[in-house]
Amino acid sequence: MKQLFLLLILLNSYSLFSQSAYDQIQETLQNYLQGTSYNRPEQIKKGFHEDANLYLTNKEKSLWIVPIVEYAGWFAKREKDVFNGRKGKILAVDIENDIAMAKAEITQTKNSKVYIDIFLLKRIEGAWKIISKAATTRN
Numbered sequence: 521m522k523q524l525f526l527l528l529i530l531l532n533s534y535s536l537f538s539q540s541a542y543d544q545i546q547e548t549l550q551n552y553l554q555g556t557s558y559n560r561p562e563q564i565k566k567g568f569h570e571d572a573n574l575y576l577t578n579k580e581k582s583l584w585i586v587p588i589v590e591y592a593g594w595f596a597k598r599e600k601d602v603f604n605g606r607k608g609k610i611l612a613v614d615i616e617n618d619i620a621m622a623k624a625e626i627t628q629t630k631n632s633k634v635y636i637d638i639f640l641l642k643r644i645e646g647a648w649k650i651i652s653k654a655a656t657t658r659n
Contacts, residue, residue, distance in 0.1 A: 541615050541648070545641055548648045549622055552639075553608035556626075559600050561592035568592075569642070569649040576655050605629040618643040625658075634658040 539547070548567045555563035568588040576584045598604060605628055612623040619642050626635040640652045 541620070541643070542613060544643075544648045545613055545615065545620050545622060546610065548641065548650060549610055549613075549624060549639065552650065552653075553610075553624065553626075555592075556595060557603060557606045557608060559595045559598040559602060559604055561596040564592040564595060565589070567650050568653075569644060569651050572649070572651050572653070574653045574655070577657075620648070626655075 551563050551567035554560065555565075555567070565588060570588070572588045574586045574588065574591050576586055578584050607627045607629065608624050610622060610624050614621045619640070622639040622641060624637045624639070626637060627633075628635070634657070635655050636658050637653055637655045639650050641648050642651050643649075
């Protein structure tokens with residue numbers, strides 16, 4: 521009886537500490553969302569693989585490729601831990617073995633712009649990392 525009790529405690533503890541792939545992906549995406557909302561470049565980079573690129577659009581380029589280090593650096597120029605008006609929410613996550621695709625909506629309260637971000641994620645050495653991100657503006 522004592523062994524059964526100990527086994528139940530062990531199994532319960534394991535379930536409390538283990539996260540599902542979905543939960544891990546949510547945490548990875550929250551690093552990006554919170555990091556960009558509160559000007560935390562290290563938190564932004566935490567969600568990305570170090571070689572990740574962002575595929576964006578600007579006035580001069582229809583495809584503007586920005587490495588994650590450069591992108592995170594944009595937020596380093598702002599006051600850290602101060603809300604900057606970016607609100608993000610995860611719209612969808614689709615997982616297949618060690619890869620995933622996710623979609624998020626970013627609302628910029630200052631100029632009322634809404635962005636849609638699409639992420640590719642991969643589980644690398646046991647951790648989910650964003651390996652690329654594309655963004656567009658919602659009309």
